[in-house]
Amino acid sequence: MLAEIKAQLKAHCEVMTALGGELSPAIQSAVSFVVAAYKAGNKLLVMGNGGSAADAQHFVAEMVGRFKLERRALPAIALHTDTSILTAVGNDYGFDRIFSRQVEAHAAQGDVVVGISTSGNSPNVQLALEAARGMGCRTIALLGKDGGSIRSVVDLPLVVPSNDTPRIQEGHITIIHIICDLVERQLFVKGE
Numbered sequence: 001m002l003a004e005i006k007a008q009l010k011a012h013c014e015v016m017t018a019l020g021g022e023l024s025p026a027i028q029s030a031v032s033f034v035v036a037a038y039k040a041g042n043k044l045l046v047m048g049n050g051g052s053a054a055d056a057q058h059f060v061a062e063m064v065g066r067f068k069l070e071r072r073a074l075p076a077i078a079l080h081t082d083t084s085i086l087t088a089v090g091n092d093y094g095f096d097r098i099f100s101r102q103v104e105a106h107a108a109q110g111d112v113v114v115g116i117s118t119s120g121n122s123p124n125v126q127l128a129l130e131a132a133r134g135m136g137c138r139t140i141a142l143l144g145k146d147g148g149s150i151r152s153v154v155d156l157p158l159v160v161p162s163n164d165t166p167r168i169q170e171g172h173i174t175i176i177h178i179i180c181d182l183v184e185r186q187l188f189v190k191g192e
């Protein structure tokens with residue numbers, strides 16, 4: 001078992017190292033999207049299923065609450081947290097519409113809409129990102145594996161270079177924390 005633990009930790013470190021090489025420019029672009037949206041008075045909508053729902057909620061909490069700095073609240077909504085909406089829309093329109101319906105309700109031109117999917121193939125995330133793009137939002141997807149079908153429908157795909165779902169999720173939350181840190185500093189620290 002010890003060997004397995006060490007192998008998993010090694011795999012985690014390899015993914016983190018690969019992120020630095022392959023994804024740093026895309027992470028920088030994601031920060032620019034979010035900073036521009038907040039400067040223009042827009043907001044952030046974030047969604048995902050399962051572990052990625054937890055990541056979406058985590059991201060939004062850092063924005064609405066705070067990451068490291070004392071500053072004003074930043075508007076952000078996680079699209080999986082209202083069980084009445086999920087059950088009503090899921091029941092009446094189907095599970096594939098649970099996020100797109102909320103994008104139709106909440107999104108405005110210039111908002112940033114972020115979809116998180118390790119496979120890149122969750123239809124509910126894809127439909128919402130397509131709806132958001134059609135409404136003039138800027139769309140970002142945190143993906144894994146080959147990026148799936150979502151890769152080609154967003155403005156900015158960030159594909160964590162791994163085929164292993166937990167390692168991809170660890171890449172996603174690391175990217176999210178880096179985005180939170182840089183967005184906060186760009187908006188609230190003079191000279192950044």
Ligand SMILES: O=C(CO)[C@@H](O)[C@H](O)[C@H](O)[C@H](O)COP(=O)(O)O
Pocket residue numbers: 049050051052116117118119120121122165166169
């Ligand atoms: O956290 C995990 C696996 O680590 C699961 O809950 C996982 O998020 C769920 O199976 C999701 O439904 C997978 O969807 P996706 O990442 O492919 O969009």
Ligand SMILES: [Zn+2]
Pocket residue numbers: 051166169
């Ligand atoms: Zn997980």
